[in-house]
Amino acid sequence: MPTRVHPIDVHVGHRLRERRLRLTLGLEALGKKVGVRAQQIQKYENGRDRISSSRLYLLANALRVPVGFFFKGLPDHNYASVGMRASTSRNSAT
Numbered sequence: 888m889p890t891r892v893h894p895i896d897v898h899v900g901h902r903l904r905e906r907r908l909r910l911t912l913g914l915e916a917l918g919k920k921v922g923v924r925a926q927q928i929q930k931y932e933n934g935r936d937r938i939s940s941s942r943l944y945l946l947a948n949a950l951r952v953p954v955g956f957f958f959k960g961l962p963d964h965n966y967a968s969v970g971m972r973a974s975t976s977r978n979s980a981t
Contacts, residue, residue: 897934899943899957904932906950920949 907917907928914925921942930936931946938946947954 892934893937895958895961896937898961899938900932900934902957902959903928903938903946903950906952906956907932910950912950917946917949921945 907914914928918925918928922945923942927936931938931942943954943957947956950956
């Protein structure tokens with residue numbers, strides 16, 4: 888069964904590519920900075936592979952941006968408020 892690519896992974900990958908190109912940094916050069924091959928950077932950029940939190944931190948440092956840069960521009964799907972409603976309703980029941 889094929890796995891689905893999450894839209895957030897695609898967005899983060901596009902932001903990664905955007906920043907890398909803005910700095911005129913090649914795939915191999917960025918890969919060396921964070922300890923992966925150029926092909927892996929391509930997979931991240933295409934959203935085919937998810938980026939771990941530690942790797943995202945290394946990428947942010949290598950590209951001289953805060954980690955939040957990769958999430959800027961995401962549409963607000965209100966993920967946080969769904970979790971807050973569930974915990975609020977549990978707290979009010981007690």
